Amino acid sequence: MSNTLLTFPKGGVHPRESKESTEHLPIETLPLPEEVEILLSQHFGAPCEPLVKKKDQVAEGDVIGEVEAGLGASIHASVSGRVKNIAASANPVSISSPSIFIQTDPEAKPKVNSPCNWNDLSRKELLGRVKDAGIVGIGGAGFPTHVKLSPPPEAKVDTLILNGAECEPYLTTDHRTMLEHPEEVIEGAKIILAILGIEECHIGIEANKSDAIEEMKRVSREISSNGFRISIGPLKVKYPQGSEKQLIESITGRRVPGFGLPFDVGVIVQNVGTARAIYEAVVLEKPLYEKVVTISGRGIERPANLRVRIGTKLNDIVSFLGGTRSDLAKVVMGGPMMGFAIPTLDIPVTKTTSGVLFLTNDEIDTNPHGQCIRCGWCLDACPMGLSPNEIGIYVEGGRAEETSQFGLFECFECGCCAYTCPAKRPLVQFIRLAKMKAGK
Amino acid sequence: MKSGESVERIMWTVVGCLLPPLILSVFIFGFQTLIITLVSVGACVATEAVTQKIFHRPITIRDGSAVITGLLLAYIIPPGVSYWTPVLGAVMAIYVAKHLLGGIGFNIFNPALIGRAFLVATFPVAMTSAWLPPIRDVSIFKYMGPGIDAISTATPLYVLKHYGIQAVIEKFGSMSSIYGDFFIGWRPGCIGETSALLLLLGGLYLLYKRYITWHIPASVIITIAFLTWVFGGEKLFTGNSLLAILSGGVMLGAFFMATDYVTSPTQPAGKLIFGAGIGALTVLIRFKGGYPEGICYAILLMNPMAPALEGWFRPKRFAPEKGAVR
Numbered sequence: 001m002s003n004t005l006l007t008f009p010k011g012g013v014h015p016r017e018s019k020e021s022t023e024h025l026p027i028e029t030l031p032l033p034e035e036v037e038i039l040l041s042q043h044f045g046a047p048c049e050p051l052v053k054k055k056d057q058v059a060e061g062d063v064i065g066e067v068e069a070g071l072g073a074s075i076h077a078s079v080s081g082r083v084k085n086i087a088a089s090a091n092p093v094s095i096s097s098p099s100i101f102i103q104t105d106p107e108a109k110p111k112v113n114s115p116c117n118w119n120d121l122s123r124k125e126l127l128g129r130v131k132d133a134g135i136v137g138i139g140g141a142g143f144p145t146h147v148k149l150s151p152p153p154e155a156k157v158d159t160l161i162l163n164g165a166e167c168e169p170y171l172t173t174d175h176r177t178m179l180e181h182p183e184e185v186i187e188g189a190k191i192i193l194a195i196l197g198i199e200e201c202h203i204g205i206e207a208n209k210s211d212a213i214e215e216m217k218r219v220s221r222e223i224s225s226n227g228f229r230i231s232i233g234p235l236k237v238k239y240p241q242g243s244e245k246q247l248i249e250s251i252t253g254r255r256v257p258g259f260g261l262p263f264d265v266g267v268i269v270q271n272v273g274t275a276r277a278i279y280e281a282v283v284l285e286k287p288l289y290e291k292v293v294t295i296s297g298r299g300i301e302r303p304a305n306l307r308v309r310i311g312t313k314l315n316d317i318v319s320f321l322g323g324t325r326s327d328l329a330k331v332v333m334g335g336p337m338m339g340f341a342i343p344t345l346d347i348p349v350t351k352t353t354s355g356v357l358f359l360t361n362d363e364i365d366t367n368p369h370g371q372c373i374r375c376g377w378c379l380d381a382c383p384m385g386l387s388p389n390e391i392g393i394y395v396e397g398g399r400a401e402e403t404s405q406f407g408l409f410e411c412f413e414c415g416c417c418a419y420t421c422p423a424k425r426p427l428v429q430f431i432r433l434a435k436m437k438a439g440k
Numbered sequence: 441m442k443s444g445e446s447v448e449r450i451m452w453t454v455v456g457c458l459l460p461p462l463i464l465s466v467f468i469f470g471f472q473t474l475i476i477t478l479v480s481v482g483a484c485v486a487t488e489a490v491t492q493k494i495f496h497r498p499i500t501i502r503d504g505s506a507v508i509t510g511l512l513l514a515y516i517i518p519p520g521v522s523y524w525t526p527v528l529g530a531v532m533a534i535y536v537a538k539h540l541l542g543g544i545g546f547n548i549f550n551p552a553l554i555g556r557a558f559l560v561a562t563f564p565v566a567m568t569s570a571w572l573p574p575i576r577d578v579s580i581f582k583y584m585g586p587g588i589d590a591i592s593t594a595t596p597l598y599v600l601k602h603y604g605i606q607a608v609i610e611k612f613g614s615m616s617s618i619y620g621d622f623f624i625g626w627r628p629g630c631i632g633e634t635s636a637l638l639l640l641l642g643g644l645y646l647l648y649k650r651y652i653t654w655h656i657p658a659s660v661i662i663t664i665a666f667l668t669w670v671f672g673g674e675k676l677f678t679g680n681s682l683l684a685i686l687s688g689g690v691m692l693g694a695f696f697m698a699t700d701y702v703t704s705p706t707q708p709a710g711k712l713i714f715g716a717g718i719g720a721l722t723v724l725i726r727f728k729g730g731y732p733e734g735i736c737y738a739i740l741l742m743n744p745m746a747p748a749l750e751g752w753f754r755p756k757r758f759a760p761e762k763g764a765v766r
């Protein structure tokens with residue numbers, strides 16, 4: 001591949017990366033917490049129904065919740081122990097369904113399967129293992145992976161893209177995963193290619209992770225290719241390079257139509273972390289019950305990349321890392337651009353948690369917002385070509401219902417507009433409000 | 441997460457870019473230009489504060505935008521007017537143009553230009569004749585005594601319009617020294633409009649900071665130069681383009697007034713048409729209108745076109761929903 005960096009055609013911003021405090025830190029494993037809280041509704045799709053009762057004994061990796069109908073993915077016990085309770089969560093983002101609380105049994109032995117040779121498995125068996133492992137897209141909204149890997153037959157999928165862009169500031173989990181487990185990521189990619197029955201895979205990595213680019217290149221050369229073509233594409237550092245539609249255009253030049261899905265242009269996108277989870281699901285038959293998260297920001301005593309069990313409370317993570325600092329101003333779940341502020345640390349990690357940021361006042365903007373000065377910067381920043389300024393003005397004027405003319409429903413809430421706005425207008429909040437009001 | 445940019449930073453940067461021409465104007469037209477400018481700025485800031493107080497709106501005088509209006513208003517006033525002349529213009533600019541005609545963020549017309557239009561209507565003689573010949577000997581208090589009227593002069597555009605290019609050369613020196621003088625700012629004109637050099641440098645800094653884009657200034661200047669070349673001479677294609685863009689308020693208007701965010705379009709195509717419209721109207725007023733100079737009215741005439749241009753030229757949607765309005 002040539003040395004020119006790939007990128008998307010319009011918009012985007014360059015927020016301060018703030019990755020320096022964790023990008024060189026190897027992934028550590030958090031000791032087992034005393035208790036985990038596993039949300040029955042963690043992600044996109046229908047919530048799970050619990051398969052266990054209070055006081056049941058469960059072992060690490062047991063299925064404890066399943067979707068009865070519709071789209072979804074099953075959930076697994078992330079620790080061995082006893083079901084303490086099935087009750088409402090303190091988590092404000094998931095009020096709709098309860099959680100399973102498991103008391104950890106510290107004596108239980110971890111279950112380790114010896115690796116199998118996945119080449120012996122059929123496509124159906126591979127897909128079955130992905131499904132049984134409850135894998136969802138762990139970088140984003142958590143779309144069930146087995147569904148994504150079964151595109152309708154009329155979609156002519158020819159390309160897999162592995163998303164290692166990690167364009168959100170602060171987050172370094174994909175970076176560390178590619179550095180520390182490159183073989184597993186690439187094996188995972190090959191498994192996905194085998195499931196899809198295609199040969200072509202591009203791995204997109206932002207150019208600020210040159211060590212990961214080199215490492216992935218080296219490993220992709222060394223591992224036997226089994227006839228698959230895997231290439232590494234360095235991407236220009238620009239947010240939101242890792243957004244699905246932008247990434248597809250950066251790498252393939254194909255544009256996903258409005259309300260279309262990647263397979264409409266022959267592409268399936270998976271996060272590098274998901275590829276590794278697929279490797280573990282297929283080769284080690286290990287369900288998705290662990291997650292690497294970046295804990296960063298100046299408000300935490302010791303920033304880290306941590307491997308934690310799903311259901312680990314943020315409280316346990318914080319005390320392991322030495323607590324928060326006195327000037328902590330805001331805790332954000334996810335990246336600073338698309339994440340959301342959380343009011344309490346009594347919240348568990350889910351399959352889609354990529355990071356938790358403890359931000360101080362000098363890392364956030366606390367200025368009140370002003371009137372739109374019509375500078376047009378948000379229009380230049382929007383990668384979808386929308387008019388967030390107008391949406392904001394309409395919402396303030398009580399005319400939220402009329403904003404779909406500005407492309408409201410094409411907005412994927414990347415936050416570029418709000419980031420760039422010199423009047424500090426909360427454009428994404430306006431947009432979410434408009435979506436609710438104008439909802440279809 | 442937010443970028444480090446803010447309305448305050450943009451506005452105060454523009455103020456900073458506008459200061460060098462003011463300092464130079466003290467040496468060109470005398471110390472009273474500084475007083476007139478301070479009166480204008482003070483009146484604009486005070487009007488903004490009082491207006492926002494009356495309307496129970498948050499007081500935003502610290503964001504610097506009223507300061508810009510005050511500076512721009514003073515810059516398009518002749519240097520020989522009385523010190524209090526800008527006050528009425530300031531009230532009109534801020535109270536009427538900024539807060540009544542649309543409301544803050546939605547004003548249709550550039551406030552400073554509305555202020556000037558009121559001043560021209562109210563003080564027609566002073567606003568069109570209180571010109572002063574440049575001071576060549578650093579005696580900056582020269583014009584502060586009585587008897588200013590006696591030494592008032594005419595602007596190059598006035599001379600050009602009424603007496604032709606030969607008269608300009610007679611009055612302002614040889615053609616080559618005219619270009620040099622006019623480029624630096626050594627010519628009769630409004631307080632802050634004469635130094636093409638300093639205004640250009642300020643404008644380039646705003647371009648470098650990406651606070652403005654090239655589209656509007658370039659289309660204004662190129663249109664004026666081109667149309668003057670075509671129609672500005674005795675015969676077609678003999679007009680003096682360079683003189684045309686070095687005189688009047690072309691640089692000030694192109695970089696600092698036509699680019700006002702609220703009263704101009706945001707998209708490149710809209711900006712180019714907006715700028716070309718200003719350029720064409722400027723030339724039309726200069727050649728056919730009652731005034732020798734036209735850019736101020738040209739911008740005011742194009743301002744109400746901005747919302748329409750904005751509506752016609754939306755950003756290109758990345759992947760619109762089928763059947764969505766584009």
Ligand code: SF4
Nearest residue numbers: 382411413414415417
């Ligand atoms: S949040 Fe929506 S409107 Fe704003 S830049 Fe992103 S896609 Fe565009």
Ligand code: SF4
Nearest residue numbers: 372373375376378421
């Ligand atoms: S960036 Fe902010 S101030 Fe500028 S046009 Fe957009 S909403 Fe208005």
